[in-house]
Amino acid sequence: MIVIMEHDATAEQVNKVIKYIEDKGLKVQVNNGETLKVVAVIGDKCGLNIENISSFEGVREVKKVQEPYKLVSRITHPKDTVIKFPNGVKIGGLEKPVLIVGPCSVEKDFEGLLKVAQAAKEMGCHFLRGGAFKPRTSPYDFQGLEEKGLQYLAQAREKTGLLIVTEVMDTMDIALVSKYADVLQVGARNMQNFKLLKALGRTKKPVLLKRGAAASIKEFLLAAEYILYNGNPNVILCERGVKSFDTQFARNVLDIAAVPIIRKYSHLPVMVDPSHGTGKKYLIEPMSKAALVAGAHGIMMEVHHNPDCAMCDGAQSLNIDEFKNVARSLNKLIGRIDYDNKNS
């Protein structure tokens, strides 16, 4: 059971609720969100009179939620969450699916990044991605340009109007990355970095949360719950392939079914990354299409101006011409899906 307080509930009002519940011998867990105060009640609620609590001052709503992910659940929030950006772009619900495009990592060659951004713009995309802080399996691999990379992204935004999606790897970097990014990405390896999730819950920026390579859907939704519970409702989920016993033809198994499953159980938008999900160029187009017809709110894909020389993930990056072909094909499908959505 959770008690959702009004935005302007006073500390006194919150404490009254807590005291009431604790006096019944139950435990209480309170979040620290700025925009949303939630009191979760833990333990056997038999003796609790819900109507009583509902009528306390400062209480907006009391909800019984069976599922462990409460705020993320469609039961608590039946309507789709749609995330709106200042320039009018939207992600979620029945909005037109979006494409997020860019190199795995931002590199020294700013002109290369700009070429990718301009191609993305030309193909009608709204988002540029690129890593300035790179989580790399080996310490000997390129670790990213850090703030320099963020500046490059911001410059590319200035020139193209694209929104910037980039990864934040540590609580200490949130302020810095937020200065430049429109969407803060949490990488698969950090999906259960709970300190980071909590800190991101205390920002207002939209967060793109990637599924861990061996995270169950329940764990994925609970990771998102950390962010919502700490006050930030703007979370976009992103399926990016799960580990399997077979890595010969594709480095992960892209779990397309996660899309309709998440849309059934949660109100949050959900995207798919076929580049990491398969690790193979030629699979990006068919898997993007599969994700879109299965209901994905967007596709995130790697495009590099010169994949053969990319500092990471070259083999799975489209070059600019290949990207334009894929984008053309996906835009056509997106058009059909958008038409069907608006006429169903």
Next chain:
Amino acid sequence: MIVIMEHDATAEQVNKVIKYIEDKGLKVQVNNGETLKVVAVIGDKCGLNIENISSFEGVREVKKVQEPYKLVSRITHPKDTVIKFPNGVKIGGLEKPVLIVGPCSVEKDFEGLLKVAQAAKEMGCHFLRGGAFKPRTSPYDFQGLEEKGLQYLAQAREKTGLLIVTEVMDTMDIALVSKYADVLQVGARNMQNFKLLKALGRTKKPVLLKRGAAASIKEFLLAAEYILYNGNPNVILCERGVKSFDTQFARNVLDIAAVPIIRKYSHLPVMVDPSHGTGKKYLIEPMSKAALVAGAHGIMMEVHHNPDCAMCDGAQSLNIDEFKNVARSLNKLIGRIDYDNKNS
């Protein structure tokens, strides 16, 4: 390296090839297929003069094949295999994707089976599926009606003209099942029952081979290789979900990427079974669509006239009304795909 003999090559001609190769100190593996004689050469081929062998009488072709699956590989056979049924229906290549529809197992209620068959017919499907021999995890579960079930399927075919797809579990049952079935299905659990695969290679019936629940794509293609190598080129592959660490929302992870991967590396038709692949009704439609746009040659789905009372897999079976809705939606998508295929 493989040496493909002419259909009418004599034993003498084959033996001459074998002797020639063995005299070079190499090992030889000969298949026993009635329609296709293949001599596979094992070991270091350095000293072997391929032109020599090519000119031997009775030799059709000599191929160097790096991949372990030689006959299944697109390298050996660049054109798509299209399987043609006597009534004109085709599976594979750019042919219109097909739907295979029916209950998990054939049950005592023949009228129920007939209702499903008639609904399938009505929706334009060409295939009726249903198990007469059932591989069940527990010996206490329903094991199938055996020959009675086969007879029911044949009766449903008589009344509707649908082609019959049904499983064969053991070499000893091949003759019996072949009497009734148009397509012999090999279940996921038997994907590496090599004696069965060899015996099916010696029949002429099309074989629908389901991927094992933890079989790699390489193992899957090699299982098909057993059938081709033993003389039967009519194999349809079927992805049906692989085991993963997450079984809460779907009992398997449906590996949609297997479709474009297999189409790239093999010429054989490939289908998808979203019923077993997910175990959930509501996922059949989105996952079927995903499979189709990713290039699947067909969809196999479970439909039961009364899923709540089904003797197996009720939870993942559509009832007849649900099926009609799904089929309508898929037929629309299939129409678009077929149009695109014919106009690209």
Next chain:
Amino acid sequence: MIVIMEHDATAEQVNKVIKYIEDKGLKVQVNNGETLKVVAVIGDKCGLNIENISSFEGVREVKKVQEPYKLVSRITHPKDTVIKFPNGVKIGGLEKPVLIVGPCSVEKDFEGLLKVAQAAKEMGCHFLRGGAFKPRTSPYDFQGLEEKGLQYLAQAREKTGLLIVTEVMDTMDIALVSKYADVLQVGARNMQNFKLLKALGRTKKPVLLKRGAAASIKEFLLAAEYILYNGNPNVILCERGVKSFDTQFARNVLDIAAVPIIRKYSHLPVMVDPSHGTGKKYLIEPMSKAALVAGAHGIMMEVHHNPDCAMCDGAQSLNIDEFKNVARSLNKLIGRIDYDNKNS
């Protein structure tokens, strides 16, 4: 619920039980075992009077069993099953753990097989293993010497007194293999070949059932249940590694915990095969020790007189000297375990 009939129960007595249960509206599943007749009752047993059935003539026992594997469960059969061979060797319970030793496949060089057998004998082992029918992923790999291989094994038994463990792959081969083998092995890929399991249930020979590479423990126990249910109580389980996302250092993850788990939930003996379980020679000794201290009733390992030239699995086979070293080390540990078992 299951009804276990007396060995000499008449058809009439069995039928009376069945009729009584079916008259209550319940379904019944009867096994065909020669030595053990079991009537399993399926459905809601609320209306059933168990005492009534218990007192029917020919009924030995009526058991309520929650677990899906009923005969295999320790609840039905609290005492450890110990399998006794004519020469006095025993497997299971608190008997001294055994070593099963030999090449992956029996090859043309009989003298090589004999060397391995003699080394096994010398080190105090009781069992010789070797495949005459080989399940191979590729049709181009060596498929086994078939009956010739069985004859070689029998000759090696004659010369050494070792008992023979060898695989049977198909129902049609059971009679042939049984002529030569002391223990019939079911390979991992056939663990859910239910026709084969049923047919093995109708023999009297001990069956060594290997766990499928992605079989859950429940599926493993249910596969054994097929054999017991069909009348053969002499089943030895064998853990041999499960598939995982990591295949760089070992081809499978050897699930040592399966040993104490199976010993807790079942009365059947359970062994471990570290050769297939890891695919690496240097892991055989430490993993055998781990299995033994965790309670394994035996170890099955691959030994070849000349591993570099083995026709299969050379990389994971010990040569004779390596084997003797490993056996010495394991015999020491087995001695300690045996001492502890007998003095606890």
Next chain:
Amino acid sequence: MIVIMEHDATAEQVNKVIKYIEDKGLKVQVNNGETLKVVAVIGDKCGLNIENISSFEGVREVKKVQEPYKLVSRITHPKDTVIKFPNGVKIGGLEKPVLIVGPCSVEKDFEGLLKVAQAAKEMGCHFLRGGAFKPRTSPYDFQGLEEKGLQYLAQAREKTGLLIVTEVMDTMDIALVSKYADVLQVGARNMQNFKLLKALGRTKKPVLLKRGAAASIKEFLLAAEYILYNGNPNVILCERGVKSFDTQFARNVLDIAAVPIIRKYSHLPVMVDPSHGTGKKYLIEPMSKAALVAGAHGIMMEVHHNPDCAMCDGAQSLNIDEFKNVARSLNKLIGRIDYDNKNS
């Protein structure tokens, strides 16, 4: 290739090496460790004269290392790393394996913690574990006492002399946790939190690094490499089970083979946590024994003074009496192993 500089190499000396390498057109990656300066050379080293570099001032050693984990590899460092604590306790090499014992999380009841610590002391253990910062899948689960918990641990140390092992979850908490802990633990979910690993590389405290639930051994070793590369050589690896398709009887598959594999390829000590690795009390003893005979340098296990009321992981925690029995049994085995180590 890596260039290891002397401890007292000057910035000038390091820069000279870098310049020399970069002038050959190669990339360079330099670590920031206080105790160990390493220059890794990336790219094709053909044109590089190694002897030249070796003779530069400030250079201790130049090593060619094929493996991606260079400092962690046994090739670079053939002798076992043995970690020595101020009180004389040692972990690694042929030292007597240790037991690390304590509750999953430190709770409000300090007396309970003390009881566990005293029992550990009584049984001859040297380490007390307990989480003050808890990574929990759900935000509604107990998140730890934070600094209060650390103080409790320090008090327990004062009273018993046990060394403290406790988790650090975020770079921002390292200083705080280091004030209290003797060993800094990195949890499985943070195994690839590279910012944390780097920061831990800049401390001197021993780090106990747990394997991610779906991390390959290579990824595990590379995570350790981050710590060593950043200057901290005191890393203890800990296997704690990997995710699998089967979670019915044990929540993970404990990968015992990881122990001999890691000991072959790395010089770092490696331990096993059977509590998290299986999630079942009754498996702790057999799996601990299995780990020890396979070469583990220690066992980490959960013990709670009152498991039924534990705030986390009660089901897998031993109570104090159970712990004493297990410890007795393990101490006996440890004694034998220690004897064998010292007499082999």
